[in-house]
Structures are given as C-alpha cells and as structure tokens.
Amino acid sequence: MELLKQRFEEHMNRHPDLKWDDVEKRLTANIRKNMEQTGGEPDVVVFKDKIAYVDCCKESPKDRRSFCFDEEARVKRKKNPPKSSVQEEASRMGIKLLSIQDYQYLQSLEDFDLKTSSWVATPDSIREKGGAVFMEKRYGTVFLYHNGADSYYSSRGFRGYIEI
Numbered sequence: 001m002e003l004l005k006q007r008f009e010e011h012m013n014r015h016p017d018l019k020w021d022d023v024e025k026r027l028t029a030n031i032r033k034n035m036e037q038t039g040g041e042p043d044v045v046v047f048k049d050k051i052a053y054v055d056c057c058k059e060s061p062k063d064r065r066s067f068c069f070d071e072e073a074r075v076k077r078k079k080n081p082p083k084s085s086v087q088e089e090a091s092r093m094g095i096k097l098l099s100i101q102d103y104q105y106l107q108s109l110e111d112f113d114l115k116t117s118s119w120v121a122t123p124d125s126i127r128e129k130g131g132a133v134f135m136e137k138r139y140g141t142v143f144l145y146h147n148g149a150d151s152y153y154s155s156r157g158f159r160g161y162i163e164i
Contacts, residue, residue, distance in 0.1 A: 003036075007043045007056075014056065014109055015044045026164035027053060034093040035160065038063040044164070045109070047102055052161040054098070054106065060116035060157030064089060067158070069119055069132035073149035086119045086158045095160030097121040100144060102161070103135045107142045112159075114138070117145070119158045 001024070008020055015023075023044050035042045035053075039061035045054045055061055068074050070087040090097055098106065099121045106112060117136035126133060132149040134156055135142060 054161040055159040065157035068152045069149035077150040117156045
C-alpha cells in the first residue's frame with residue numbers, strides 16, 4: 001500500500017483533485033496485487049466519466065504479453081496457440097481493458113507504450129469479422145491498429161483498470 005501511495009503522490013497530474021485517503025478506502029486488495037504481480041504499475045487516473053485504478057507502467061506489463069485477444073481466437077488457432085488470451089486473463093484478474101478513448105486519454109497524460117503495444121477493448125463490429133484492435137505511441141502520436149484476434153506478439157500486451 002505504501003508503494004501505491006508513493007506512486008499516487010508522485011503523479012498528481014493523473015488525478016489532480018483526489019486525496020489519497022479517499023482513494024485508499026476504495027481499492028480492492030486482490031486486484032491491486034494481481035496488477036502488480038503481472039508487471040503493472042497501477043495508479044489512480046481520473047477519466048471524464050470515472051475514477052479508475054489503471055496500469056501506468058511505461059511499457060505494456062511484461063507478464064501480460066504474448067496473448068491473443070480472446071478465448072474464441074485462442075481456441076480457433078490450431079498452430080502454436082498462446083497459453084491464454086487477453087480477455088481470459090483480464091477476467092481472471094478482475095480488471096477491464098481500456099477503451100480506445102481511455103487509452104488516448106492516458107497517453108495525453110504521459111508517454112506509454114513507446115516500445116510495446118496494448119490490446120484495447122474492441123468494438124463488436126470488428127470482433128465479429130475476426131479482428132481486434134491495439135494501440136501504441138510512436139513519433140509523438142497515438143496509433144490505433146488492427147490485427148486478427150488470434151495473433152500474438154512478445155511486445156503486445158494489455159493494460160487494465162478497475163473503477164473505484
């Protein structure tokens with residue numbers, strides 16, 4: 001908890017109007033632990049419509065990489081399937097994937113994913129056609145890309161959040 005408080009105080013730009021005591025009461029111990037254990041550096045971020053505990057590590061969390069997008073894609077992949085999927089792992093951890101808008105906002109606060117990329121919540125219209133979307137920041141610009149939902153790479157992971 002002390003590490004979280006320190007991170008909170010070091011990055012007040014992510015949550016300028018919040019006080020640590022209020023946030024501490026809302027945090028769920030198991031989810032914090034899961035986010036930290038998989039390489040995340042969760043901190044509080046104030047989005048337009050919610051206060052969230054979000055992965056704020058500089059690169060996509062190390063132990064959350066090399067996953068395809070969801071269980072359907074993992075099961076359908078016959079050759080070299082990954083050990084799990086982003087959706088399955090996020091569900092196991094009790095977190096949600098960032099939306100495209102949440103990811104863009106997070107990038108407006110600081111630079112993230114300059115060497116890695118992160119899967120984000122994919123609109124149903126894209127997923128129904130077999131695709132999924134991911135994002136990263138290069139050349140000072142946030143990019144949105146697509147790939148087959150069954151693809152996975154060692155540099156692509158996912159960031160998550162919980163509302164508090």
